[in-house]
Amino acid sequence: MKLQTGTRLGLYAVLELAREPERTLSAADLAERFGVSSHHLAKVLRTLSGAGLVRGGRGAAGGYRFTGNRRRTTLMDIVALFEPAPGQRAKEPGEDTDIGTALQRVLLEVDEIAEATLRSISLETMLKPRR
Amino acid sequence: MVAIRPTQASDLPAISALDARLTGVDKPDYWRDMLAPDRHFLVAETDSGTLLGFIAGEIRAWEFGQPAAGWVFAIQIEPRQRQRGVGSALFDALVARFKAKGVTRVRTLVDRKDHLILAFFRAQGMVAGPSLQLDMDVA
16 A cells, blocks of 8 residues: 555644644754655645644744544544545546446455554554563 | 453443444353453443453454464444543553563554544554455345
């Protein structure tokens, strides 16, 4: 499964900030840590800020910190900010044929399993050391 | 404090009642069968003996071609007593009993739409196993 770049950066940023909620990191700090574009990361941080998961970031050097709930926020909550919801994407040509319908059934099964996985993993679970 | 001990016949009414309240299905015979000697059926209770929750499981070998694993069949926690580690304590106690029997793997099946219980098992460190469950309607 490949996530869109924005989704991946959103997950990186939230998890890194949630690791130490009192710490603030700028878009540049996070970009350097993960070796990604700080411009793209700044945009992602604005989306996360709009969702109430992070706060801060005045100016280029402004620091962000995590303001969400580690136990209640799941990977799906972050993915859903950046990826279109499965039911809300536009209809593709051919979907109304019998083969298109059969293919949609299979893809729905895959989506449901992916969603169950992403929705069941909280930030807390992700950040906990594996036993 | 939470105390964990093996279930006795006298616990069954409270277990059945808690489960029926949470699932909407009363199945006392199912819980009585869990007292069988090859099953692991544990309760968590307060110092004064009030039921906080229970967990049930069994070690099965070569089920679906897989080597021995400890299966978790059921776990229920009194809703007002959640978020204080009762479920984790029950899970840890069951896993300890499985390990004492030489089992190195623990396994369960969950409804993929039940994100609460999925999140609980994930928080215990469980991940997707090697099997995929398949169903078919034959009515």
